[in-house]
Amino acid sequence: MGDPKNSHFGYDVSMFFWKLIVNIFFREIRPRGAFNIPSDGPVIFVGAPHANQMLDPLLLSIHVYKETGRHVQFLTAAKSLQRTFVGAFSRLMESIPVVRAADNAKAGIGTVYLSETDSCLVFGIDTKFTQEFAPRMQIQLGKVAKYAAAEVIEVVSDTELRIRQEFKVANDSGNDTSTTLLRDKVAALRSAGNEGGLEFKTVPYINQQEMYRYVYDRLRHGGSLGIFPEGGSHDRTDLLPLKAGVSVMALGAMANDPACRIKIVPVGLSYFHPHKFRSRAVVEFGSVMDVPMELVEMYKQGGSQKREAVSKFLDLIYDALKTVTVRAPDYDTLMLVQAVRRLYKTPTQHLTLGQVVQLNRRLLNGYTHFKDEPRIQKLRTDVLKYNRSLRDLGIRDHQVPRVQKATWKILGLLLYRIGLLVFWTVFAMPGTILNGPVFILASIISKRKAKADLAASTVKITGRDVLATWKGLIALGVAPLLYLFYAFLVALLAIRVDASFKWRTLAPLSVFVALPFTSFAALKFGEAGMDVLKSLGPLITALIPGQQRSLDKLRATREKLSNELMEVIQELAPRLYDDFDPVRVNYMRTMPSASTPPSAGTSSLWRRKTNVGAVDAQGLGLVHPMTWLDERLFGWSEYTTGGLQEDEVRADDEDGDAGDYEDVVSKYDELVKGNDGGLRTNLYTELRQRRLDSDAAITHAGIMEL
Numbered sequence: 001m002g003d004p005k006n007s008h009f010g011y012d013v014s015m016f017f018w019k020l021i022v023n024i025f026f027r028e029i030r031p032r033g034a035f036n037i038p039s040d041g042p043v044i045f046v047g048a049p050h051a052n053q054m055l056d057p058l059l060l061s062i063h064v065y066k067e068t069g070r071h072v073q074f075l076t077a078a079k080s081l082q083r084t085f086v087g088a089f090s091r092l093m094e095s096i097p098v099v100r101a102a103d104n105a106k107a108g109i110g111t112v113y114l115s116e117t118d119s120c121l122v123f124g125i126d127t128k129f130t131q132e133f134a135p136r137m138q139i140q141l142g143k144v145a146k147y148a149a150a151e152v153i154e155v156v157s158d159t160e161l162r163i164r165q166e167f168k169v170a171n172d173s174g175n176d177t178s179t180t181l182l183r184d185k186v187a188a189l190r191s192a193g194n195e196g197g198l199e200f201k202t203v204p205y206i207n208q209q210e211m212y213r214y215v216y217d218r219l220r221h222g223g224s225l226g227i228f229p230e231g232g233s234h235d236r237t238d239l240l241p242l243k244a245g246v247s248v249m250a251l252g253a254m255a256n257d258p259a260c261r262i263k264i265v266p267v268g269l270s271y272f273h274p275h276k277f278r279s280r281a282v283v284e285f286g287s288v289m290d291v292p293m294e295l296v297e298m299y300k301q302g303g304s305q306k307r308e309a310v311s312k313f314l315d316l317i318y319d320a321l322k323t324v325t326v327r328a329p330d331y332d333t334l335m336l337v338q339a340v341r342r343l344y345k346t347p348t349q350h351l352t353l354g355q356v357v358q359l360n361r362r363l364l365n366g367y368t369h370f371k372d373e374p375r376i377q378k379l380r381t382d383v384l385k386y387n388r389s390l391r392d393l394g395i396r397d398h399q400v401p402r403v404q405k406a407t408w409k410i411l412g413l414l415l416y417r418i419g420l421l422v423f424w425t426v427f428a429m430p431g432t433i434l435n436g437p438v439f440i441l442a443s444i445i446s447k448r449k450a451k452a453d454l455a456a457s458t459v460k461i462t463g464r465d466v467l468a469t470w471k472g473l474i475a476l477g478v479a480p481l482l483y484l485f486y487a488f489l490v491a492l493l494a495i496r497v498d499a500s501f502k503w504r505t506l507a508p509l510s511v512f513v514a515l516p517f518t519s520f521a522a523l524k525f526g527e528a529g530m531d532v533l534k535s536l537g538p539l540i541t542a543l544i545p546g547q548q549r550s551l552d553k554l555r556a557t558r559e560k561l562s563n564e565l566m567e568v569i570q571e572l573a574p575r576l577y578d579d580f581d582p583v584r585v586n587y588m589r590t591m592p593s594a595s596t597p598p599s600a601g602t603s604s605l606w607r608r609k610t611n612v613g614a615v616d617a618q619g620l621g622l623v624h625p626m627t628w629l630d631e632r633l634f635g636w637s638e639y640t641t642g643g644l645q646e647d648e649v650r651a652d653d654e655d656g657d658a659g660d661y662e663d664v665v666s667k668y669d670e671l672v673k674g675n676d677g678g679l680r681t682n683l684y685t686e687l688r689q690r691r692l693d694s695d696a697a698i699t700h701a702g703i704m705e706l
Helices: 009-025 055-068 084-092 179-191 209-220 245-256 293-300 303-322 331-344 353-370 374-393 408-434 436-456 464-496 501-534 536-543 547-576 625-634 660-672 683-705
Strands: 026-032 043-048 072-077 096-098 111-114 121-125 138-141 149-157 160-163 200-203 224-227 263-272 279-285
Touching: 009 026, 009 055, 009 084, 009 464, 026 055, 026 353, 043 055, 043 245, 043 303, 055 072, 055 224, 055 263, 055 279, 055 464, 072 209, 084 464, 096 209, 111 179, 209 224, 209 245, 224 245, 245 293, 245 303, 263 303, 263 353, 279 353, 293 303, 331 353, 331 374, 331 547, 353 547, 374 547, 408 436, 408 501, 408 536, 436 464, 464 501, 501 536, 536 547
Parallel strands: 026 279, 043 224, 043 263, 072 096, 072 224
Antiparallel strands: 111 121, 121 160, 138 149, 138 200, 149 160, 263 279
16 A cells, blocks of 8 residues: 555545635735755644644645645544544545644533642542543643643542642643642632632543554555644744654554654644635645654663653654744734844835745744843834834835825826726626525634634634634535526526527526536626725825824834844844844845745836735736726835835735845945945945935836837
8 A cells, every 4th residue: 555646536636626615715825935945755744733723634635735745644633534524525535633732621510629748639529530540641720720631540539639740831831730729719719709619621531542553554555644743723923832742653553563754744834814704824844854763762661761752753844843933922922023133124125925934933933032121122113113103104015115295196196096996896797696595604603613612612712713614614605506596586587588498408507517617707806906905004104284293204214124133133133143144135045935936037017926905807917907007007016105015915926026025135235335344324225225226217117018
C-alpha cells in the first residue's frame, strides 16, 4: 500500500469541490514556502493556529494536493464525523477519526474542594467518586476555576480521591498550577455562607492504541498526515499548548520501524478577518524537520525517558511553528503591531500577503522584546492616538499620505465615484436579493452555533473560529434548496401562462443552472462596489469646511511617526536579526515571498493587475476602463486619496506592477548613498516624493502609448 496519491477517486473529487468553495469564500489565498512540501516519503503536516474550524484543514490539503498531488489524511474528532454533512465529506477525504475524552465529559455529582495540606488530595461533598471515577480518568473543574483539570490515580472513597499532579488550567503554558486559585475560590464561597465546593466533570480515559496503529501503518507506507496539535479550534491571538499526540505519532512510528524516516512540516495559517466572507488568507509551509534519532532511542526506553523524548520533540515542533505563525499575547497588541506595520510600510512599498504576514511576525517579535523601553512605550501611545484620529475623521491609514485640499477635482471625483457605486449596485442587486435568504440564515445560525460552542469551550474568547465554518455549511445546504424553490416557482408560472411542454421543462432547468452564475457575478459586482464605497470617506472629509487643518495635522503626524519607527527599527532590528539590512526600506533580505517575483512590464489600459483595490468586475484581474478613466480624467490613481484599495492589505501577486518592490530598494539605496550609510532626517517624505515622481512618469508614458 503506497501513499494514496492516485488511488482514491472520492478524494480527488472532494479536492475539486472544496477548491471551488474556498475560492468563493476567500477573496485571495496565498501560499508561501510551497517548495518545502516533500513530494514523497512519510510526512506529518503540523498546522497552527487552528483559527478556522473546517477551513484550516481544507486550505492545507488543497495546497499540498495542488503542489504534489499528495492526499493529506487529517486526524478529525470522531464527534465531528457523526454530523451528516461534515462526516460524509470527511470520509471522502480519508480523515482518521479520533475520540476525544473531552467530548464524552459528564457533569459529576456533588462538589469538590482541595485539601489544605495536600494539593493532590481532593475531597468531595455529596459525591460518589467510587461510581464515577477510576484511575487514569480526569477530573475537570468548571468555568469559575478556569476549567482546571487533573488525572486521577486513586479513588480512596466516595468523598476522597488522589490526583497525579496539581490541577492545571487548560490553556496555561503547562507549568503554572492553579492550587492557590482553587483554594481562594472555595474560601470565597464559604465566606459568602455557601458550605459547598466547586462543580466538576468526569472525563473518561480513552485508549488510542487502535488509532496509533493505523497512523503508524500509514506512515510506514509513505503516507502524509495532517494534524492541528492545539486540539480544537479557537480564536485566541496566541497558540494553545500543544497536545502530545503529534510527538507520539512521529517517535512511535520511527521506533516501530527504523527504516521509516518521517519528515515534519510546520504550517502557519494567517487570516485577515477569518470569520468574514471574502477575506484573505496566507498558508505558509516552513522548513522540513527531521525527527532526531537520539529522541527516538529515548522513546524506545519507555518510562520517564519516553515522556522526556515526547516533551522535547514537542518543544522542537512548537519552535518550528513559531517561525510560520503570528503570535500575540492579546488582541490589543496584535492591532498595535498591524498599525505599526502600516506606518512602517511607506507608499513606495507593495507587499504581498505573505510579506505582510512575515513583517507582522518580525515587528511583533521586536515589540515583545523591547516593549519595556520608555521610547517604545511612548511610540505605542503615539500610534494609538494616531489610530483614534483616523477613526474620528473616518479615513484609513493608507489614504492619509495624499489627502489634498478641496478642489473641483475632489468634488468631481466624489460625484463620479457615487455614480460608479450606483452602477455596481444595480448590477449586484438582483443576485443579492435572490440570495438574501441564504445570507440571513447563514448569519443567524452561525452566530447561534458560535454562542453554543463558546459556552461549551474552555479556550474560546468569542467563538469566531466556527463562524466561517457554519456560514459555509449553511450556504452549501440552503443555496441549492433555494435555487430549486425558484425553479419550482418558474415552473408554476410556465404552467399558469399555458406555456408549451418544452418551455415548462427548459425554463425551470435554465433558472436552476443560471442562478449559481448569477450569484457569483453579483458577488464580484458587489465586491467592486464595496471598494468604491470605502473610498468615499476621505473625499467627503476633504470637502467638509474646517477639516483641512485636521487632515494636514494628521498627515504631518503620520510622517513623524513613520520617521520615528524607521529610526527605531534601524537601531533595534540588528539586535534581533542577523539578516537585517540597513539599506533596504523593508529590513529583511528574506522578505520576498515564495511565489514568482513580479514580472516587468509597462502601464497600459488593460494591463494585468491584481492589487486588491483594483475594480475587477469580471474577476479577470484586469484594471477596468472606469478605473483608467478615474486615473486619467481626474488625475487620481488608486494610490491617491480615497484610492480603491482594502483597508488593511494591498498585495501584488506574481503578475503585479512591474518591479515595484525591487524598484523602491534601488531608490532607497540612492537616498542613503553619499550620506555615510546613515539615514536622512526625513526618509518618509523623500521616499514618498520619489513615488510621486515615478507615478507621474508612468502616467505620462501611458498617455504617450495611447
